[in-house]
Amino acid sequence: MDSWLDRFAYRHPKFGVPGLIKYVLIGNAAVYFLDLFSNGTCSALLGFHPSYILHGQVWRLVTFIAVPTSSSPIWFAISLFFYYFLGTTLEREWGTAKFSLYYFTGALLTVIAGFIGGFFMGDMAALWSAPTITMYQVNLSMFLAFATLYPDAQLTLYFIIPVKAKWLAVFYVFIMAWEIISLPGYAILSTLPVLLSQDLAALGNYALFFWSDIREVAGRILRRTRYRRSGKTINFKAAQKHAQEKKGYLHKCAVCGRTDADHPELEFRYCSKCNGYYCYCMDHINNHVHIK
Incomplete structure (x- = not known):
């Protein structure tokens, strides 16, 4: 109108x-x-x-x-x-x-x-x-x-x-x-x-x-x-907390294996195209094979 x-x-x-x-x-x-x-x-x-x-x-x-x-x-x-x-x-x-x-x-x-x-x-x-x-x-x-x-x-x-x-x-x-x-x-x-x-x-x-x-x-x-009520958002937060408590780090690159605990200077991102919660460092976030 x-x-x-x-x-x-x-x-x-x-x-x-x-x-x-x-x-x-x-x-x-x-x-x-x-x-x-x-x-x-x-x-x-x-x-x-x-x-x-x-x-x-x-x-x-x-x-x-x-x-x-x-x-x-x-x-x-x-x-x-x-x-x-x-x-x-x-x-x-x-x-x-x-x-x-x-x-x-x-x-x-x-x-x-x-x-x-x-x-x-x-x-x-x-x-x-x-x-x-x-x-x-x-x-x-x-x-x-x-x-x-x-x-x-x-x-x-x-x-x-x-x-x-x-x-x-x-x-x-x-x-x-x-x-x-x-x-x-x-x-x-x-x-x-x-x-x-x-x-x-x-x-x-x-x-x-x-x-x-x-x-x-x-x-x-x-x-x-x-978005806030979606299952992905809730599971993502739960997965972060579980990984930090169990392994001693919060982020780990799925390609090179580096973690935020060993390399605090690195930035990590989760890939929205992979089937699951896969984390990558900045060197591999745009350079990896998507997991289906």
């Missing part, structure tokens, strides 16, 4: 909005300051409410993008700076077309998640004073993309603790899982579908664009696990 998205972005270089994240954050700032003078009325009019949308307020399908994800002045200012950094970095790395596609796809999946959550909440969604979804999940998927492209980039948590992007991404995913696991029993039926759909929107957007990377990492882990 990600290869198709890459081809689309390559073939349509004019797709998207240059500096998209800048315009989104300007909208966030405008709504935030209007909320200060209207007691949150602006966000209430623009936020995503499935019941209101189904009753004709279709502008909410788009305008919820401009609703701030934080009401705290300090955290809002920090989020503006951080999301601007993420957005501009990803756009430089990918280009305008792919970054815009990533952001728009995340917004679309978030809308779908909002309707799914609203369906399970029923009439309660109309009673909420806050929107049922925000762009937090899209912003989270931006960070996951950044952490994948720049895993060793060092960020400063709370402006004090230095931490690499990959570990911070793992922490965020853990928090997402913990929010679901720690739900009280009475809230499972109403809240679990909402949280689960929103989290899947963020992770689904990330998976669409990084499927090849996910598959490669999963395959590498699977191969490593199979």
Whole structure:
């Protein structure tokens, strides 16, 4: 899937909005300051409410993008700076077309998640004073993309603790899982579908664009696990220990008979093509007849 998205972005270089994240954050700032003078009325009019949308307020399908994800002045200012950094970095790395596609796809999946959550909440969604979804999940998927492209980039948590992007991404995913696991029993039926759909929107957007990377990492882990559990690996270690205890040496060349005890300066290797555990010195590892 990600290869198709890459081809689309390559073939349509004019797709998207240059500096998209800048315009989104300007909208966030405008709504935030209007909320200060209207007691949150602006966000209430623009936020995503499935019941209101189904009753004709279709502008909410788009305008919820401009609703701030934080009401705290300090955290809002920090989020503006951080999301601007993420957005501009990803756009430089990918280009305008792919970054815009990533952001728009995340917004679309978030809308779908909002309707799914609203369906399970029923009439309660109309009673909420806050929107049922925000762009937090899209912003989270931006960070996951950044952490994948720049895993060793060092960020400063709370402006004090230095931490690499990959570990911070793992922490965020853990928090997402913990929010679901720690739900009280009475809230499972109403809240679990909402949280689960929103989290899947963020992770689904990330998976669409990084499927090849996910598959490669999963395959590498699977191969490593199979190797560690294989009988050859276990028997090889047992054979080494047995030979050392019984004969007083660890390695012995099957051709010349030299050992690591008599010649500690030599290096020894085991041949993977021979049928069994046959050790050879560096003079014979590539110069011997394979034993079948």
